[in-house]
Amino acid sequence: MDQGARDPRDQSASVPATPRLRLDALLEDLQEQVQRVRDTQNRVHTLLDAVLSIGSNLDLDVVLHRIVESAVKLVDCRYGALGVLSDEGGIKQFITVGVDEETIARIGHYPRGEGILGLLIREPHPLRLTVLNEHPDSVGFPPGHPPMTTFLGTPVQVRDRIFGNLYLTEKNGGQQFDAEDEAVLRTLGAAAGVAIDNARLYDDARRRERWLTASSELTRTLLSGADPHEALHSFTTTVRDLSGADLVTLAVPVSDTGKLVVEAADGTDAREVRGLALPDSTSLAAKVFSSGETIVSDSLSQDPRSESGSAAVLDLGPAFLIPLGTRERVRGVLQVANRQGGPAFPDATVKMITGFADHAALALEIAEHRRDAEELLVLNDRERIARDLHDLAIQRLFAGGLSLQSVLNRVGDRPEVAERVQRVVDDLDDTIKVIRSTIYALSERARPDTAGLRARLVAEVSQAAETLGFTPALRMSGLLDTGVPEDHREQLLAVLREALSNAARHAHATAVEVTAEATDTTLRLRVTDNGRGIDPAVTRRSGLANIRTRAENLGGTITLTPHQPTGTALEWTVPLHTDAP
Template sequence: MSATTPGPRGLGSPEPRTPIDRLLSELASRVDEIVMDRERLRALLDAVISISSDLELAAILDRIVAAALKLVDARYGAMGVLDDAGGLADFRTQGLSLAEITALGDPPAGRGILGHIIDHPEPLRLIDLSSHPASVGFPPGHPPMRTFLGVPVTVGDKAWGNLYLTDKRGGELFTEDDEALIKALAAAAGVAIDNARLYSELAASQAERERLVVFRDRDRIGRDLHDLVIQRLFATGLQLQSIVHLVDESEAAARINSAVDEIDGAIGDLRAAIFSLHTDTDQELSAAVRSLVGLVRHQLGFMPEVRFIGPVDGAVSESVHIEVLAMLREALSNAARHADAKRVDITVAAEDETLSVTVLDDGRGIPVEAPRRGLNNLASRAEALGGTFGFEDAVPTGTRLHWTIPL
């Protein structure tokens, strides 16, 4: 026996390690049960490769049903996924038209023949569905179905769902070979489903690890900003304040005091930025906005009014959540440092698949000669999210900033 050839289980040889190895191994254990020609064997192998080519569970289930229909030439097929209580959590069909699916209304709840296979997870092959004791007939609008083949799908040792096939084309009956063929497909399907579930768990775990890395980086940046930048700015401001009385020129003293005010404003901006770094995006947007407003009220000298319209907390994605806080922080900082406002009103609205944010102040407005760096930054942030930003003079005084972002 070569080093690359797997030996019998139980003799110390390794189990198949890759997903496709597991699928083919499970398939090989079933092929001996099937009497088939080369064409059907190739069709079965193609079906197994097809269902293993996707890692998204819903797509895999649809591929399984489609492969089963092709393998045994059935007109209708379905995959019923079991819930923890033994009912049907999902029911995916193929062969029915959209009009037929719409006419049938709610998916089946697991009664009749479907319920029988749920209660007795064994293959079931019928010449006529209506002749089985468990049959309860079809609802109005359901297409007629006569022949039937049902096979359970297991994941590990647990019954996970059932594969249902009806109406073999040409009026023929499902054969023993058909049953063995679908049993082999169901075994491989169980492995593919297990792979998809494992992949989903690993992806979620990786996303959580990346999320933790981001939060650790945010904490580090926040600490650096506080310990290295804010403290140095604060010390510089104190030094400037300590020498004001030594300056005889009133204009020089005024410039020093102005510089101290700018330093205070910069410290406020940095604290707001640190707040944004530490804001958990799991926090509802309305709560995060209120926290930010509470933080900048010391710069403004008063508490802004905040109003929310529509499902603000449920409609906003994480990326939009972060950008909204950043834009609000910059808009409020500008109002505090340049507008000399006595009132600021903030409106955040989620309506018609759009998030709109408005900041209205009663300050002195934006001078024509004023630099546009902050306004350009607000515009670029909105455009990056596919939105727009604009500003205008308010009546009778002040400025109205407004941006819209598609949800």
């Protein structure tokens, strides 16, 4: 065999390796394409699951939180947030994922819509940033804020309005957000808009149902002749339930004094503000009462427009105050508030409570007219009874007495008969006097009381401000105008004058608080000051002796104790009898 000839089986050994390497590269590219398709398929499935998740619940708060959780999962990042916009263009609610409660507390107030967040509010378009702090609109982070570099944001639109913006930062693995992340987030934002719209419609329907039920119940209570005082307490409880607020108060005017008193309160620390008298110029409630306009505050206790009232007693945050009644006749001021750091009230809640308050004011006015009509009927009956007693009963009794007196002259020779006739005449005369006093009492009851105890308390406290140099804080609770007899009223006012005078002349106090309370069995007056306290060297205390005497004359007591941290606390307590006139 020719040795130069080659074995065909050896030809494969000499074929170059290039085709095989090219095939390997093609296979690797194919595997990468398949993996990308699988990743895209998984992301699409995850997106569909996210759409189903956010659309499967109709509670708006749950929906908003699920939107942020789904966005963080879809684009594989560490932090996510949804900023809900207010009507003024700022951020009124901020829902976060990835930031713990301790960090949130350390940061403080949620963003108001500045920097990059404000840019998305002004220009509602998707935005991707490689380095967040390098953008010219960036304003940096507050102390305690976790570091963030990469950024992806997109608006969430509900129908034709921008509801808020989705913000995502810190993509995992140190990678950058890409166009696919942006497309996925935009798709999620569109689905979120539909879910939010459905949840809001459901909330509106449920809120409207609760509003109608509460309105019907309030109207039925008022028109059934229930005590208006109890109806007002029920009203504040219903408002708190409808709004989900921490505290709801209702301030009403005291006669013609121009001052408001918190008549009803429900919620956290309601006892601290119930019965509190509000100044006529430095409280937001007084401004709402005088203007008839609604006032909304982001932080009531820190609002420069309010210097006193419940915001000075408690640390209150987001709140709104609305007039109860019409612009021409405001019957009171309703304040709905959350504690400091609590969520702001949605516009829908403000509108709902405003509508409910208007309905309540109308029901109160109808009930008041009904009570006036019933009272007028009673007064007419009293007038008719008094007239009949005077024109019929008294005249006939008087005529009968005259007839018996004429008989006396004819029985003068019979002493026993004459004595009996004279006794009957005297009885008739006494009966006429009793009937006349009854007629006078009926006429007196028909006259309205022009100055109740509450108005007189407000007047006394206002008058004391001239001597003290400041207006004492005043709290009033219970049926002070109707449940306290006149003699008790006069004694209580005298005790108050003496206590305020002592605080001004001897205690040199810079703050005084007056509390007047009437229960079914007790009338209590408490006056506290932050002065220098009781001087043990002074033994002559005629003012305190007078106060003690006034209490003992009514079967009551007086206690005088140190007030913490400085000052004196005087408590004057007397019993109230249920059968008192």
